[in-house]
Amino acid sequence: MNKNEIIDVLNEIADILELLNENPFRVRAYRNAARTLENLSESLENLIQEEKLEKLPGIGKDLSEKITTLFTKGKLPFFQELKKKIPKGLSELLEIEGLGPKKIASLYKKGIKSSKELKKACEEGKIAKISGFGEKTQKNILSSQENIKRYSSRFLYFKALQIALPILEELKKQKSVEIADIAGSLRRKKETVGDIDFVAAANNPKEVMKWFTSLKTVTKVLVKGDTKSSIKTTERIQIDLRIVKKEEYGYVLHHSTGSKEHNIHLRGLAKEKGLKISEWGIVDKNKKSPITKKNPTEQDLYASLGLKYIPPELRENTGEIEAARKNKLPTLIEEKDILGVFHAHTTESDGKNSLEEMAKAAEKMGFQYLGISDHSKSSTQANGLDEKRLEKQISEIKKLNRSKTFKTHLFSGIECDILGDGTLDFPDNILKMLDFVIVSIHRGFKGDEKTMTKRLIKAIENPHTTMVGHLTGRLLLKREPYHLNIPKVIDAAIANKKIIEINGQPQRLDMDWRHWHAASKKGLITSINPDAHSTDGLKFFSLGVNIARKGWLEKKHILNSWPLEKIISYLKKSK
């Protein structure tokens, strides 16, 4: 059984234990372990072979054994026994809003064992008559079931941001609003988000909530209160707004930013120090009095625990708290550190703008350099360049550089297809004419892990390769990554002194941030690439910066934070 399947089993065990009304901490233990596996940057196989599973946070003797059994045998007697205790469809009821283990237990006692049966019973008005339920609950169950069907998907970070920003702007303009921010996973810049969270400080919350719940795009008001409201919009996304007093703002912003796991860890730390953190502030348990500070900030909150400020992107409980404690947090890369970009297409292949237009746009953005990389000939769907057209583009770029038409220096490159056998789409004599070569897989996604890994490593070992494009081929919320042993590929890249890009396309954001901390420690560097298909697309480098920040990366890890001269000499040397 592979890692993802094991993660599913652990979560399913947690669901069943929850329905069985088990110790909630035991339930959480399974969920924590699943999450630890999700965020794993090393290969699970290695950890099991080297018997290091138990060293992972949240995985002890028992779970380490269970995971090992699942991995080697593909099944787990404990899980099989557990499944027998609960009818198959029952755990799907947990997805329905307003239903938790207790309510589901009462439903089960009345003979309801699946979402389908529940729907029927609601429609017949039977649910409202069960003690603890009522007309409203019955109605809410039905509408939640509808929503699950229609709204089940998550949202790309970029899409959610586009929805959130105009609302934030309006929110800040409301008369009684003093300060407002985006919170939640959107603030942490997760690649996909489930909802949008806002936090605001205002002295007339009623008025602001009235404005919020009557926004033009509202399709449903899910919750309306003076401190908290939730709406669903025409984009089918849920938006939450919390309003507090200015004095509480910093704490609530922190609380609402999460991640949940980060907050739990932080509260545990506070407890050790005799403090109690909640969204309302910090209380010294001995003195029984709140630690007061006028208009506290998140910085104040961390400082009161003896910690350096942790940027939202790092708050995933993957070691940031320990690092803050030891004053070992990274100095994260920032947008302004990016001096130029690689990986841009033109009308020559599948881009929307010409070479000149792209160069002009890069100049306008203040970039010192722009690396042009159209598709290679095998990407016929993208009008990939053959040898002849490529040579022509190379000489055009040379001409533009010589004439100094643009302040931005142009590098000529290619996004070269990695063929089925791992060889590249162009022979050496063509590749050596280029300043840089990005190698990417655009077809043949179906191979098994061993085949795909070998194929990619072969491409990495090609002496003309500069960097790997969109490593896993994933399209977020649309297409799964192809099977790949990522740690092995990372090791190969380091051994061959090659770069793995961070592709800033909203649906790619590939290689995933979860791998970067460990990979960079081993010596891997990246290039934050927009994979631009238009002048506008150049801006996607900023989404790549988000991912780099989530991956703990600093300036020294980022090729395109270097000035032009250093890049020129690096590219020459690496040939």
Next chain:
DNA sequence: GCCGTTTTCGGCCCGACTGTTTTCAGTCG
């Protein structure tokens, strides 16, 4: 089920909102 410079037991984050139950349990984030 995990975890440990208050350690091998006894904790494990904490409070708002909803609906129904009229004093609060359950759910949620």
